[in-house]
Amino acid sequence: xIQMTQSPSSLSASVGDRVTIPCRAxxxxxxYLNWYQRKPGTAPKLLIYSASTLQGGVPSRFRGTxxxxxxxxxxxxxHPEDFATYxxxxxYSSLPTFGGGTKVEI
Amino acid sequence: QVQLKESGPGLVKPSETLSLxxxxxxxxxxxxxxxxxxxxxxxxxxxxxxxxxxxxxxYNPSLKSRVSISIDRSKNLFSLKLNSMTAADTAFYYCAxxxxxxxxxxxDWGQGTLVTVSS
Numbered sequence: 085x086i087q088m089t090q091s092p093s094s095l096s097a098s099v100g101d102r103v104t105i106p107c108r109a110x111x112x113x114x115x116y117l118n119w120y121q122r123k124p125g126t127a128p129k130l131l132i133y134s135a136s137t138l139q140g141g142v143p144s145r146f147r148g149t150x151x152x153x154x155x156x157x158x159x160x161x162x163h164p165e166d167f168a169t170y171x172x173x174x175x176y177s178s179l180p181t182f183g184g185g186t187k188v189e190i
Numbered sequence: 191q192v193q194l195k196e197s198g199p200g201l202v203k204p205s206e207t208l209s210l211x212x213x214x215x216x217x218x219x220x221x222x223x224x225x226x227x228x229x230x231x232x233x234x235x236x237x238x239x240x241x242x243x244x245x246x247x248x249y250n251p252s253l254k255s256r257v258s259i260s261i262d263r264s265k266n267l268f269s270l271k272l273n274s275m276t277a278a279d280t281a282f283y284y285c286a287x288x289x290x291x292x293x294x295x296x297x298d299w300g301q302g303t304l305v306t307v308s309s
Contacts, residue, residue: 118295127299175294182235
């Protein structure tokens, strides 16, 4: 199985901050990477697919970069509604796997 | 946008079978892959498997011997059965939809339902 590592598991930030969330794959996954946002009590939301393509309706302050084994989700200016947990997921393998998540806290 | 909602028992006894249903509204079940994904503190997010709208299935090898996913398009729902439940199966269970063109891209999710395994 391809292991997806997200570290740190949490980070503190303030409204207006630029936030970067890393994700590392245990092997080359090219650009087969998605990012999701999850808030407590709500359905997870797809933010970015194919490492850098913004899902429709997602604000442009969310950006995805990277390929191979190292990826980054960047929130260019943190809004109050962005405090949530973010997960990466690879789909290079027929067995999709997720990172452990990074919680963005105030 | 398609809405999904999980339903089923919140408590299951060890060795019993979990049965969950995902009801789909706001769209057709055609041309999509219908997935179950779970999340526990120990294992994080784990893909369980999918049923394609036409009925074919694919499961996580680690769960394949215990899992069954089926679809009832006439009722706009699909279901998960996981047998021989243990405490390790305690988790939030989510249903999710993936498009025909990208079966491992989960575009719509339910809110999730907590399943606890305990006697």
